[in-house]
Amino acid sequence: MEEAKEHSKHAHGYGIYVLVWLALVTLTGLTAAVAGINFGKLSIVVAIIIAVIKSYLVLTEFMHLKTEQRTFKAFIFVALFFIIISLALLFSDYSFYVR
Amino acid sequence: MTTQEHAVEQVHRDDIRSKMGMWLFLFSELLLFGGLFFMYSVYRFMHQQDFSIASKEMNTFLGTLNTVILLTSSLTMALSIAAIQRGKKALSIFLQIVTILFGLAFMVNKVIEWSHEFAEGNFPGSASLANRPPGQILYFGLYYSMVGLHGLHVLVGMTVIGFMTVFTIRGKITQDNYVKLEAAGLYWHLVDIIWIFLFPLFYLIT
Amino acid sequence: MASETLTLHNNGHEVSYLDYQGKHKGLLGWLLSTDHKRIGILYMIGVLSFFAVGVTLGFLIRLELLTPQGTIVGPQAYNEFFTVHGIIMIFIVVIPVIPAVFGNFFLPIMLGAKDVAFPRINLLTWYLYIIGGVLILLSLVLPGGAADTGWTFYVPYSVRTGTNMIFTLTAVFIIGFSSILTGLNFLTTIHRMRAPGMDWFKMPLFAWSLYATSWIQVIVTPIVGITLLMVIVERVFHVGIFDPTLGGDPLLFQHMFWMYSHPAVYIIIVPAMGVISEIIPVFSQRTIFGYKFIAYSSLGIAVFGSLVWAHHMFATGMSDTAEFVFSLLTFLVAIPSAIKVFNWTATLYKGSIKLEAPMLYALAFIFLFSIGGLTGIIQGALNVDLYLTDTYFIVGHIHYVVFGGTGFGLFAALHYWLPKMFGRMYNKKVAKVAFWIVFIGFNVLYFPFFILGWMGMPRRSYHYLPQFQLYHVIATVGSWILVLGLLIMMVNLLVSLIKGKKITENNIWGGETLEWKVSTPPTVENFEEIPEVFDGPYEYKQNEYASMEEEVK
Numbered sequence: 001m002e003e004a005k006e007h008s009k010h011a012h013g014y015g016i017y018v019l020v021w022l023a024l025v026t027l028t029g030l031t032a033a034v035a036g037i038n039f040g041k042l043s044i045v046v047a048i049i050i051a052v053i054k055s056y057l058v059l060t061e062f063m064h065l066k067t068e069q070r071t072f073k074a075f076i077f078v079a080l081f082f083i084i085i086s087l088a089l090l091f092s093d094y095s096f097y098v099r
Numbered sequence: 100m101t102t103q104e105h106a107v108e109q110v111h112r113d114d115i116r117s118k119m120g121m122w123l124f125l126f127s128e129l130l131l132f133g134g135l136f137f138m139y140s141v142y143r144f145m146h147q148q149d150f151s152i153a154s155k156e157m158n159t160f161l162g163t164l165n166t167v168i169l170l171t172s173s174l175t176m177a178l179s180i181a182a183i184q185r186g187k188k189a190l191s192i193f194l195q196i197v198t199i200l201f202g203l204a205f206m207v208n209k210v211i212e213w214s215h216e217f218a219e220g221n222f223p224g225s226a227s228l229a230n231r232p233p234g235q236i237l238y239f240g241l242y243y244s245m246v247g248l249h250g251l252h253v254l255v256g257m258t259v260i261g262f263m264t265v266f267t268i269r270g271k272i273t274q275d276n277y278v279k280l281e282a283a284g285l286y287w288h289l290v291d292i293i294w295i296f297l298f299p300l301f302y303l304i305t
Numbered sequence: 306m307a308s309e310t311l312t313l314h315n316n317g318h319e320v321s322y323l324d325y326q327g328k329h330k331g332l333l334g335w336l337l338s339t340d341h342k343r344i345g346i347l348y349m350i351g352v353l354s355f356f357a358v359g360v361t362l363g364f365l366i367r368l369e370l371l372t373p374q375g376t377i378v379g380p381q382a383y384n385e386f387f388t389v390h391g392i393i394m395i396f397i398v399v400i401p402v403i404p405a406v407f408g409n410f411f412l413p414i415m416l417g418a419k420d421v422a423f424p425r426i427n428l429l430t431w432y433l434y435i436i437g438g439v440l441i442l443l444s445l446v447l448p449g450g451a452a453d454t455g456w457t458f459y460v461p462y463s464v465r466t467g468t469n470m471i472f473t474l475t476a477v478f479i480i481g482f483s484s485i486l487t488g489l490n491f492l493t494t495i496h497r498m499r500a501p502g503m504d505w506f507k508m509p510l511f512a513w514s515l516y517a518t519s520w521i522q523v524i525v526t527p528i529v530g531i532t533l534l535m536v537i538v539e540r541v542f543h544v545g546i547f548d549p550t551l552g553g554d555p556l557l558f559q560h561m562f563w564m565y566s567h568p569a570v571y572i573i574i575v576p577a578m579g580v581i582s583e584i585i586p587v588f589s590q591r592t593i594f595g596y597k598f599i600a601y602s603s604l605g606i607a608v609f610g611s612l613v614w615a616h617h618m619f620a621t622g623m624s625d626t627a628e629f630v631f632s633l634l635t636f637l638v639a640i641p642s643a644i645k646v647f648n649w650t651a652t653l654y655k656g657s658i659k660l661e662a663p664m665l666y667a668l669a670f671i672f673l674f675s676i677g678g679l680t681g682i683i684q685g686a687l688n689v690d691l692y693l694t695d696t697y698f699i700v701g702h703i704h705y706v707v708f709g710g711t712g713f714g715l716f717a718a719l720h721y722w723l724p725k726m727f728g729r730m731y732n733k734k735v736a737k738v739a740f741w742i743v744f745i746g747f748n749v750l751y752f753p754f755f756i757l758g759w760m761g762m763p764r765r766s767y768h769y770l771p772q773f774q775l776y777h778v779i780a781t782v783g784s785w786i787l788v789l790g791l792l793i794m795m796v797n798l799l800v801s802l803i804k805g806k807k808i809t810e811n812n813i814w815g816g817e818t819l820e821w822k823v824s825t826p827p828t829v830e831n832f833e834e835i836p837e838v839f840d841g842p843y844e845y846k847q848n849e850y851a852s853m854e855e856e857v858k
Contacts, residue, residue, distance in 0.1 A: 012181045021174040028166045028298075032159065035303035047299035055292045062177045062288045064281075069115065071496065072122055079126045082524050083133050085612060087140065089630065090560055093615065094141050096624035116422050116497040123489035127527045134531035134561060138546065141557055224543035233545075233552020240545035240553075244538060 012064065020061045027054050114278040121282040125289045128252075132293050135245050139300060142237045149234020154304040156221070158212055162302035165208050166294065172201030173291040176260070176284045186274040188267060195264045195280075198287065202257040209250055242301055249297060252290045259283045321826045323727070339424035342827060345410030346726070347431050352406060353795075355397045355438055360788065362390035367750070367784035370777050373769050380767040384453035385468070387765055389445060391456030396477050397438045399711045400569060403576035404522075405434070405487055407718050408515050410726060412491060414820040414827060415509045417500025417836045422493035430483040430490070437480035444472035455765060457566070460547040460558045464539050471540065474533045481530045484572075488522030491515050500819075502838035509818045509842040510599050514579025517603035521568045521575075525611060529565030532558065556621055563614035571610035573707055574674070575603055577714025578645055581667045584721055585649050586843045587816045588664035589656025593843045595648040602641035609638040619687055620694040628687055635685035642678055646671060661814070662736035666717035669744050673709025677702060680755065695765075698758025704751045716743070716794065723798060724813050728826040729805030735797045742790030750783030818842045 031050040039046055060066045065073065143150050179194035220227035221239055228236060263283045266272045272280050322342045329337050335347065366386050369376050378386070409427065413420055421427050445451045452473040454463045463470055495516050499508065535546045536558070545551030547558040586593045593599065615623060615631040649671055658664070680702045684690045693699065724730045753776040762773045769777065812821040817840075823831055 012177070012184065014178060014181055017174055017177045017181065021170060024170045024173075025167055028163065028170065031299055031303065032163050035159075035299070035305060038305050043303075043305045047303055048296075051296050051299055054295045058173060058288050058292050058295070062173055062291075063285055068118075072119070075122055075126065078520070079129055079524065082611060083130070083136075086564060087137060089612060089615070089627075090137060090141065091144070092630045093556075093560070093623045093627035094144055096626040097622075098624070113497055116493055119496060120423055120426075120489055120493045123492055123523055124485075127485045127489070127523050130524055131527035131531050134528040134564075135535075137528075137561065137564075138535070138557060141554070145554070146552075223545070229551070236545035236552045240539075240551065243542075243544055244535060244546065 012067075016061060020057050024054055024057060112276070112278075114281075117278045117282060118285070121285050125285060128286075128289060129293075132245070132248070135241070135248070136296070139241050139245065142234070142241065143300075146232075146234025146237060149232050150238050151304045153231075153235040153238040154301060156216075156219075157302045158215070159302050161208050161212050162298055165205050166298045168201050168205050168208070169291050169294050172198045172205070173288055175201065176287045180277065180280055180284055183267070183272065183274060183277045183280060188273075191280075192264055192267050195260055195267065199257050199260050199264070202253050202260075205253055206250065209246070245297060246301065249290065249293055252293070256283075256287045256290050259286060320829055321728070321824070322829050323826055325829045337428070339420070339428050340829065341409050341413050341421050341424065341427060342726075344427050344431055345406050345408075348401065348405040348409060348434070351431070351435055351438065352398055352402045355393055356402075358442070359390055359393040359398055360791065362386050362393070364784055364788055366390060367781045369767075370769070371781045373771050373774055373777075375767070381450065381453065383767045384455075384765075385445070385451040388453050388455050389441065389451045392441060392452065392473060392477070393438075394707070395456055395569070395573075396480050397434070397441065399573045399707055399715075400484060401434060401480075401487070402715055403580060403711065403718060404491065404515055404518060404572075405430070407511075407580065407722060408487075408491060408576065411722065411820050412494060412512060412515055413498070414823060414831050415512055415818055415842075416495065416498055417503060417819055417832065417838060418494065418498040419830050419832065419835075421490050422498060423490050426486050427490055430486045433479050433483035433486075437476040437478075437483065440472050440476035440479070444469040444476070447472070457562060458533065458536065459562075460536060460539075460553075460555045461549060463536055464548050471537055474537050478530050478533050478537075481526045481533075484522050485526045485530075488519035488526070491519040492523065495519075500836050500838050506597065506600070507838055507841050508600075510582035510593065510596070510603075511576075511579035511818075513600040514575045514582070514603045517607040518572050518575045521572050521607050521611060525565045525568045528561060529569075532561040532565070556618070556623070559618050559621065560615065563617045567614040567617065568607075568611045570706065571606050574710045574714075575606055577670065577711040577718075578603070580714045580718045580721070581649060581670050582645070583816070583818065584663050584667040584717055585652050586656075586845070587721075587814050588659045588661060588667070589653050590659075590815065590845050591652055591656040591843075592841075592845055593648065594651035594654075595644070596841065596843065598644050599648050602644040605641035605644075606638065609634060609641065613638055616685060616690070619690045632685055632687050636682065639678065639682050639685075646675060646678075661720075662731075662733060662740055663717045663721035663814070665737065665740045665744075666713050666720060669740070670710060670713040670717060673705055673713060673747070677705030677707075677709050680705065693758060695763055696758035697754040697762045697764055700764050701751050701754030701758060704754070708751070709747065716740075719798060721814065722820075723801070724805075724808055725820060725825055725827075727802050727805075728808050729801050729803075730808055730813075731797050731801035731805055735793065739790050739794035739797060742786060743794060744790075746783050746785070746787030746790050748783070750780050750787050753777075753780045753783070817844060 027050050031047055034046055035043070037043075059076070065076070175194045175198045179191045179198065182188075182191035182194060216222065216239075222228065223240060223243055228239060260283055263272060263280050266279060322340055325334075325340075327334055327338075335343055338344065338347075365377065366383070369378055369383055369386070409421070441451075447469055450468045452458075452463075452470050453466060453468050454470070458470075458474070463474075495508070495512060535544075538544050539546050539548055539551075539553075543551070545553055547553040547555055549555055582593060582599055613631055613634045615627055616635045619628055619632075680698070684693055684699065684702065720731070720736060757773055757776045757780075760773065760776075762769060762776075808825050811823065811825055813825065814821070819836065819838075820827075822836070
């Protein structure tokens with residue numbers, strides 16, 4: 001295994017972390033602010049989209065996924081794939097049920 | 100090291116291996132909460148009105164404050180790793196302690212929130228909660244389960260970072276060998292990500 | 306540390322892992338060992354002990370069903386028996402058995418590594434496993450009685466029954482945690498610790514099957530963990546989650562439970578398929594047919610198997626859409642399993658087959674698993690399933706898959722690898738006799754279940770109508786034959802560990818995978834130096850050429 005020799009030797013900058021933090025706090029403010037506006041059914045979609053953007057920032061920057069091996073990124077897709085498909089299948093029951 | 104019976108000396112340390120183990124563990128954590136998110140989405144779908152009514156009783160200010168606290172703790176955690184990468188041991192130790200303190204602040208807020216809810220009689224098994232419509236009972240059931248489990252993870256995370264601080268002070272975590280701290284950081288950030296989802300799902304339902 | 310490492314290196318290369326004396330001597334040298342081989346043996350002792358308890362309970366259940374109205378125990382004890390039988394067999398025997406025993410022992414050796422990725426976590430999993438198992442045994446003897454919900458823990462009954470549910474649920478949660486840690490350990494080992502030259506498609510198929518299994522373990526086990534935890538929380542704190550009096554939806558519990566427990570069937574069967582994929586080429590001395598297809602079909606089973614859970618709920622009143630989707634997916638999951646069966650039989654074609662005990666069990670696996678699998682497909686059809694739900698047909702199906710599959714896979718693995726693990730050979734004649742008794746007893750016991758189910762005999766029933774008695778009597782007689790066979794087999798294997806003929810040669814059966822290149826029994830560090838791999842795992846070149854020449858003639 002060639003890769004075994006690599007150590008994680010990416011030094012990460014302080015500046016980018018502070019920027020990411022600023023973005024995260026701004027998004028938190030945004031999500032709290034738009035919660036006051038009634039988008040109807042869309043509210044949950046807006047809230048989830050903002051949460052996904054925030055998680056993406058934490059994953060790629062704070063958790064260093066950006067500089068990590070491809071394998072790790074593939075792992076994330078496995079987990080997400082399972083969650084999304086399972087949720088869809090679960091709702092194939094609950095969206096159409098008559099109980 | 101006491102149980103290490105035969106020391107299998109690896110030719111070189113494999114940091115990627117340690118991180119891979121941690122990531123896989125995080126996935127199982129993610130799916131532990133994933134199961135709860137499944138239950139949440141089903142019940143919210145079945146009882147949209149009740150969920151909205153019940154969530155109005157949440158203290159949005161404290162919720163938002165806690166989100167900011169946890170995000171900031173994630174920042175200090177990430178910075179502590181950046182510091183140790185540059186060999187700044189004291190700074191890294193300081194940032195780790197700050198992270199733990201933020202975790203503590205988060206928990207204090209939670210205690211304030213929960214004691215308020217309990218005072219209003221919104222606790223599991225109480226008569227006043229049992230008399231509410233099913234959707235609201237479920238909302239509070241999920242609220243206490245999910246936020247409670249998350250709080251447990253915050254406590255575990257604080258303990259783990261506490262150990263890391265001791266390791267850093269004793270020189271077991273150094274500029275060349277900080278994978279333990281990185282793994283602890285990964286765990287802490289996951290706890291943060293879970294809160295990022297819990298916050299809008301419980302506090303911000305219109 | 307340095308001097309210690311030095312002496313260890315000298316010893317490690319020559320001393321068998323069985324004789325090795327490290328920092329701790331005697332029993333502690335086992336209980337605190339992080340050597341994957343010793344942990345494998347610890348698991349074997351644990352699993353086989355629990356298996357004995359499970360078999361005993363099963364034996365008593367069959368004895369009870371000899372007559373239509375109560376025979377030896379009352380209805381409550383009967384309910385507890387079939388529940389604990391199911392919990393022990395599923396959660397502490399067949400789910401961990403092959404990965405934890407043979408995976409632990411042979412995965413690192415097959416990959417050319419000295420140990421698994423996280424040896425200390427590996428030891429921790431064993432302790433968690435034992436704690437869980439002991440909790441379940443405690444629930445049997447403590448006042449209050451063992452769980453009586455069936456192994457599926459369906460709410461609302463599991464929230465309300467007065468038995469020791471909390472013990473049982475906690476035990477399953479802890480064992481689940483142990484299973485997750487084993488899974489992540491194996492995944493990391495396979496990703497990071499393969500010997501130089503061993504790329505993904507030079508890995509033995511057993512390693513492939515463990516890879517697929519480990520993914521299922523890591524991904525879906527937490528879901529059942531949290532679900533059972535919620536049942537505990539609901540019982541203790543009256544938090545509204547599943548209980549309909551608190552607004553909950555009991556069917557959601559079933560969804561969440563099967564979201565794990567159906568993939569768990571594949572956690573159970575895929576490693577056994579891996580064992581069979583090792584044994585078939587060795588005892589036919591032929592390259593496995595369609596290596597890549599078998600490897601990918603393991604992954605295919607893992608993916609599709611995780612998405613078919615609700616076919617356990619066809620009769621619950623799910624939406625028609627869900628019934629249609631899950632029925633379709635259920636038929637799809639048959640494809641990768643069938644690919645394996647066809648490839649194994651194709652491997653046999655023109656091989657020089659040696660009918661040793663491991664091969665007999667492997668062939669029986671193919672036969673019994675095919676019956677189990679095909680009867681499963683029958684129930685994938687919606688209209689048939691409505692008729693067969695909760696009858697003995699499903700009990701027959703699960704036993705053909707889980708016992709006929711993983712049970713026989715386990716026996717095959719025991720006869721295949723035990724001589725390697727302990728350096729002693731069992732009595733081959735007795736092993737073959739035991740095989741035939743087990744095989745006949747198994748079919749006499751479980752085949753009548755299909756007939757009973759077709760006639761409408763409901764599962765988990767204490768009383769039954771007199772017209773079913775004939776088949777119940779046949780099945781009970783079958784259980785006696787089966788237990789006799791199991792006793793002969795186990796005694797034969799146990800005696801061999803003490804009195805069996807000593808083996809010194811490395812390659813007992815003529816296998817090509819790495820575990821046959823290390824000494825028997827393996828040394829502490831497995832390899833003197835990490836081997837370099839050039840060939841695939843099943844390249845029986847000489848034999849292939851010989852058969853080609855024959856064809857030319």
